Amino acid sequence: MHDFGQVATVPVALRNIHDQSSAVAYMVNYSVDLETIPDQARQEIRRTMQQISEAVTTVPAASPFWSSMKESLLQIDVEGWRVVYRIDVARQQIAVIELHQLRK
Numbered sequence: 208m209h210d211f212g213q214v215a216t217v218p219v220a221l222r223n224i225h226d227q228s229s230a231v232a233y234m235v236n237y238s239v240d241l242e243t244i245p246d247q248a249r250q251e252i253r254r255t256m257q258q259i260s261e262a263v264t265t266v267p268a269a270s271p272f273w274s275s276m277k278e279s280l281l282q283i284d285v286e287g288w289r290v291v292y293r294i295d296v297a298r299q300q301i302a303v304i305e306l307h308q309l310r311k
Contacts, residue, residue, distance in 0.1 A: 239306040248286035
């Protein structure tokens with residue numbers, strides 16, 4: 208596991224499917240250095256995190272999912288890399304906090 212410090216914040220404008228008239232802005236904040244990752248994996252990680260940020264806007268505000276997210280870390284494996292992230296609903300942010308290559 209590596210801590211590279213805050214590197215990039217990517218705004219993602221999203222539409223809430225439950226309210227067709229409003230847009231919900233989530234930021235994907237990378238506290239890891241994506242530039243050290245091979246290009247194909249880096250692009251897929253960015254694409255995956257954008258898809259996750261779009262998916263969370265479809266979860267109703269009253270869902271128990273949100274209370275479980277308060278202290279939860281999530282992870283997903285993408286192109287041989289483990290991406291660890293946290294969803295901060297209050298800040299409308301997804302923070303990628305760890306990134307490391309998986310052993311083969």
